[in-house]
Each structure stands twice: as structure tokens, then as C-alpha cells.
Amino acid sequence: MNYLIKCNTPLYSVVLLFLIAGTTVFSQNNDAFQSKNQFWDKVQFGGGLGLGIGNGFTNIAVAPSAIYNFNQYVAAGVGLQYSYLKQKNLFSSQMYGASIIGLVNPLPEVQLSVELEELRVNVSYENINVEDDFWNTGLFLGAGYRAQNITIGARYNVLFNKDKNVYGDAFMPFVRVYF
Template sequence: MKNLYPFSENKAVLSFVFSLFSVILLAQEQTPVPESKSIFWKKVQFGGGIGLSIGSGYTDVTLAPSAIYNFNKYVALGLGAQYTYVKQKNYYSSHLYGGSIIGLFNPIEEIQLSAELEQLRVNVDLDGSNSNSQDFWNTGLFLGAGYRTGNVTLGVRYNVLYDKNDYVYSDAFMPFVRVYF
């Protein structure tokens, strides 16, 4: 008996091949890739400070990177490093380097309170006299308060361990600009 519909077999084969090909394509569909950042790194912010003061034979250059971990929207804790070079022409040059631990508390979004423990190694070379050079450690404990907007905080901090004979800071009160991204 002769097939009255010769194309029906071809349709069946084509349908089968098309269905198989569709299943293979669907199997190749990409599933969403999980985010590469862990929950820990989502709560970390990096920032710090850069300082430059030049004039009348005086140079002061500071680089102070830091990172904080936000436990929640109120409390953060972090670590920082600092390097400072200071030179007064015909008088002295100094290198300061060290680290710090900082705690931040934001009772409301706009206010930031801070406590920072800083440990610096201080090397002072008096010009023309190597016998008067000094190397010592300086510890500072700063309590601060600032106004916060976005990632920037402007404020003032007070060094409760300030000693005017340490040749590190000229005053116990210090203004600050803190930026974290």
C-alpha cells in the first residue's frame, strides 16, 4: 500500500530532532552565578587620609590608609596604617610610621563618635647634630565626634594621652576628615 502522506514521516522526524535540539539548548542555559563577594566583604569599607602641607621651608606629607568592618548601621571596627614625613629646613626631619585600631559608633545617621588607639614609631633627626637624634614610640588615644554625610565625616578628636614633650602633635585637639568607600 502506498503512503498517501509522504511528508508525514519527515514531519515526525523533524519534530523529534527539533525537540531534542531544544532540550539540549535548554540544558546549556546558564544558571545565575552567585555573587563573588562574601557577606564579610560586603560589610568592609576602605578609606583613610592623605595630607600635604608645604610652605616656608616646611614640608609635611601623610599617607594613612584604613579599613573598617560594619557590624551593623551603628557600630564599626577597623585597622589603619600611617606614614608621615615632616621636615623643617635647617632644623629637623622626622619619619613617623605605625598603626591604629579604630572603633566607630553612629547613634544617629548624621553623628559619628570614635575612639582610636594609635601607636607610632617616631624618628627625629636634628639638622647638624646626630647626637640629638631621637627614636621613640608614641601612643595616642583619640576620642572624637563628627558630623557624617554619606561616606564623609568631618569632626574633631582629642588625644587623652597628649604630652607636649613628645614632639609628635602640637595640640591635643585635632580636626579630621574621615572618608570610607
């Protein structure tokens, strides 16, 4: 009988070792899973869709974006943008690019923003057979009123150049929504 106990003791130890190791491995996987979920819990998605159709005029825009909330005061994110614009018998234009945005909420109702936008612009003028391709850089400083996921405000492009710019003015209103 003593011999059986000695033989089973190493087997019992090995089984116990595997149970402890397995529990440790699963708890580490659980921590990694929770860390991953905590990251995605702080990410919000948003962006814009636009469609304008008129008498010989078409404007289509898609601009998805995402931000990461570091805390209740600071967030940063990235965005993509594509836009197609055509005025029949006059011109057509495509713009595509990316942006980086930083948001600061000093008060729950106030949102300050800084956004760097880089767009590639391709314009074709139909009547005179001229094409114009250029990069448009915008650095926007903005402020808005925030209510939960929606911010309404205005931004100003400090790099605005009236001779070579895709926007008609340096000052622009905005509506920002993140879910």
C-alpha cells in the same frame, strides 16, 4: 530485555548519584561565594593623603584604613600611617605606625569614635647632630557630624603629653571619608 534493564539500573543510579552530588557541591560553593561577598560588602576603605611644600619645608603623609560595618550602628577597623616631615637646615622626621578604630553611630548624623594609635617617631636635628627615636601612643575620643560617607568632627587625645608628643595639642579636628 529484562537483563538490560537490570544492567542499566545500577548505571542509572550511579549517574543520578553524581548529578545530585555535583549539584550539592556547587550549591555549597555558591554559599561560600555569597558569604565571602557579604563580608566584603560590609568593608569600607578610606584614609588620608597629605602633601605640604613650602619655603624649605616638606610634609608627606599616607594613611590608608579600612573598617568593617557590623551593622548600621557599629563599625571597627584598622589603619596604617607613614609621614615624612623636613624643615631645611633644622630637622627631619619620619613617623610610621598603625591604629585601631571603633565607630558608633547612635543616630545616622552622629558618629562617636575611639581610636588607639601607635607611632614610631624618628627625629634628626641637623644643627646640633642629635637624634631622638621614641614611641608615641595616642588614645583619641571623638565625635562628629556624618553625612553619608563623610564625617567632620573633633577628637581628643586622652594620653597627650606636651613634653613628648608628635602633636601640638590634645584636641584635633578631623575629616573622615570611607567608600
